Amino acid sequence: MPDFKTEVRERLSRLNLEPTREAAIVEEMAQHLEQRFEELVARGMGRATARDTVLKELKEGTRLEKELLQVERQVRVEPAEPALQAWAARWRICRRIFVMPCGPCA
Numbered sequence: 001m002p003d004f005k006t007e008v009r010e011r012l013s014r015l016n017l018e019p020t021r022e023a024a025i026v027e028e029m030a031q032h033l034e035q036r037f038e039e040l041v042a043r044g045m046g047r048a049t050a051r052d053t054v055l056k057e058l059k060e061g062t063r064l065e066k067e068l069l070q071v072e073r074q075v076r077v078e079p080a081e082p083a084l085q086a087w088a089a090r091w092r093i094c095r096r097i098f099v100m101p102c103g104p105c106a
Contacts, residue, residue, distance in 0.1 A: 001038075002034075003030075004029075004033035004037075004054065004058075005026050005030040007058060007059075008026045008029045008058070009022070009026050011058065025090060033058065036054050036057070037050050037054045040054070
């Protein structure tokens with residue numbers, strides 16, 4: 001299985017997140033990318049092609065960075081139960097990236 005943590009960490013490094021937040025987001029996003037990879041392989045896609053597809057989905061545009069910046073602002077503004085809010089916000093981002101159809105595909 002490819003290690004997607006390096007790719008995610010590279011994308012997040014520009015956001016200057018707190019190290020603990022960055023580590024948590026890297027872990028969670030890498031898990032989602034691994035699940036996406038496994039899904040593509042299960043559908044019959046070759047491992048190399050599946051890896052390239054997942055990385056392409058990650059690198060397309062700057063949607064990931066923009067949405068994480070928005071989440072970071074929300075988490076800083078809303079102090080009540082920050083861990084739960086941060087988790088929910090990251091889940092919404094992952095759902096948008098991997099479940100909802102993109103503009104041309106909709």
